[in-house]
Amino acid sequence: MDSVEVRRGTYHDSVRLMQASRALQQAQGVEEALVAMATDLNRELLAGMGFDVTVIGEAGPNDLIVAVRAADEQAVAHARETLETALVAKVGTDSGMLSAPPSHVVGSAAPGATLALISVPGEYAFVEAMDALEHGLDVMVFSDNVPIAQEVFLKQAAARLGLLVMGPDCGTAIVNGVGLGFANVVDSGPVGVVGAAGTGIQQICCLLDEAGVGVRNALGTGSHDLSIEVGGSSTLRGLAALDGDPSTKVLIVVSKPPALEVATKVRAAAEECRTPTVVVYLGEAGVTLEGAVSQALELLGKPPPIYASWPAPSDDHRPGSLRGLFSGGSLSSEAARLAAAAPGEVGRDEKASGHTIVDYGDDEYTRGRAHPMIDQRLRLQRLEAAGRDPQVGVMLLDVVLGYGAHPDPASELAPVISRATAAGAAVVVSLCGTMGDPQDRDRQALLLNEAGASVWLSNAAAAGHAISLIKEGGR
């Protein structure tokens, strides 16, 4: 029996909801379960799972949906109990008489801290970030969907206070060797990275790691930092700070296609740096992350390595178009730019026909749900659909490892990939990770490869391979 319940005005963070969904799915007698905010996307996901979505009615992104498909009423009731436990916060359970109750806002937890990591829904992020700045903390705003005027204001305030705001929509950073948000495990070393491209930074760190070169600081500045409005504020300040660090021998500035005048300003600042600086703007002709890493290695006097790959047992595939399903914005940008070499237009959203490369980490797909690097459900569903779609010949996807990311993404992806390759599609995976990452990178690669995918550590190589498959055509 199906049970769909709406709880109005109930807030839980999207990752907790994902964990709750998982706990429900594992509860006895439960076949399917989804606990999520009632966004359009989640509504669609629910419909795709075969639930009756009419009962959701007018509910919106601030309302919680609890959908359970179970053997009988008893199992549904049991699932609900499981849910209550799963939704209870585990913070502040220390019941010591004199232990302070948990803080609810950044400011009250600030004494003694140096940095705030804010990942609340975007509409609330500004207040918490300002609170952090006023308490003397540097800030990383992981949240997306923050109005640009608020971002400008935050960054001006930070500049005044001598602090740095990374973000909003900043997915990754490494500060003094500590990974924040989505971050790969790399050794400390001579390279400093700064930029408005989360997975671009991650890819650079991973490729450098593969070449045996470490990174001490990698400052994400947020995907809008190089817009006209923000003017590269955090990128420029981060660059200046890293330039002043004597242990940094080479700098890399990375961004998705920036606003032209900002691009010029940042490039000029890079040229002013005492430290040799490589600037990589994804989207410019001939520019790849792998290429930028090669330049940096050259500046350090090191030869670029041959990055590992795990070829598919066969490159044969059915004819059809390219379907790119990404979780990383920069990786998706890079792939899309390279795919311009393929015959035919490449659409960047789901509505486009023919070749498409879609970033499921984009704002429009993350409202009311966790990032696809954490919660793969939407992408899994799309992969499944693409596998069944005879129009699709080649699928290209990224799998990003490291702190913050899904603990074992390949275990969820492999069965879907197997079905897709069995149906004749080629699957190409760009695997962004290091040997030190908690997910065990090579085991992830092997699982994906055994499912029939070809796996590449360099995103540009993965995209290049996918495009050559398209060019060759299928059989």
Next chain:
Amino acid sequence: MSGLERLLETEPVVVTAGVEVLAGALEAQSVEVRRTEWSPPAAGTEAALALLAASPEVAEANEVAIARLLEVRPHLVDVVPAARVIPALTERTFLHAGPPLAWADASGPMRGALMGAMLYEGWADSPEDAVSKLEAGEVELAPCHHHQSAGPMAGVISPSMPVLVVQDPDTGGVAYSTLNEGLGKVLRYGAYAPEVIERLRWMERVLGPIVGDVLRRRGPVDVRSLIAQALQMGDDGHNRNRAGTSLLLRTIGAALVESDIAPVADRSVVYSFIDSNDHFMLNLVMAAGKLIVDAASGVEHSSLVTTMARNGTEFGIRLSGTGDRWFTAPAPLVDGLFLGSFTAADANPDIGDSAITETIGLGGFAMAASPAIVGFVGGTASAAVQRTLAMYEITMAEHPSYQIPILEFRGTPTGIDAILVARTGVRPQINTGVAGKVAGVGMVGAGLVEAPMRCFVDAVNALAGGVAGI
């Protein structure tokens, strides 16, 4: 080292708000993490909070307001008839607790107290006569809070009543409160029986003049010092005032013996009256509180709560930065223990200006200091400590004088920030008595009540109306 250099050079200590998995990832790297239990702010405050967060004048104004609040040095200097010092009372006017109120909206205990005051002043010759005159609007009603005064429960102050005069020697500021009548059948709980009126007359004739003379003889009594000592002796300054009352009586004891304006028999009764009323100190704390909050009022853009008061029908707050405007919501019912055979069904909604004690960092905010009453207000000693600790998150300062022994003499959480109330969803908690809803029944219980969020939502929006925004 700038904050940016610190970021690149040092091991971070990270406050996290939001996605739990990201906090866990930091802990996996052995980073020190301070998790917050973040949740969205009170509904309807999102836009206002963003505007206020972008307004540097709010933080500056709050610094000014809280400094003023903490600076006040209340001294008890005299007892005089209310009409002599409160100009409004030279007309046919009664002051009452809480936000402005019309007779038609008044609750049982408030009506009873107003009727009693009519009889006491001789403006009515029977309860029925009092009702018809009050109904006809023959007497103006005004909040105590508009006239430098504060009154417990119904808080009715009429012209002839003696009032405590509290003054700040530095600024000359003054504030007033009535003298506490004790428990049982008393005006403040809406009783107007002959013995109630008789006691009020005795207070006017004997108690007020004697205590006034004693104070003039002895000189000013430092109220802040009394409160500070009382907290360390188990008072919270609201629901428990036994230590404070004892300290006050000890302080004025010699002068009471020396006073020669009344026969020794009267002075002996005065001593016994104060000694037998554990709440005698409450009204003095409230007068001091009024002096304190008035000093902190009127700082443009400040989100400091300068008033929390209830009239038995509505709960109202005012902010330093929003002038005289009240933000009200229906007065909540108190969650507590009931005396004898009384039950929750007998309780009037929350009433009285006594929440001024919480407004200055006492009462519910100082509950950790007062284990003796935690049972009375429905909790354990541990819960009392937790309740005080929770209040630090919505306050601007720790009081330099009011210290809590069990918290290693940490100052009480003082100066409620309406913005923090809206952001955290943590509502100010008030330790309070419960009045019976029928006039004249008196006290039926005591317990805890939380200020309604609606008041803070409206106040924060009004405050945001005065800032420029981004």
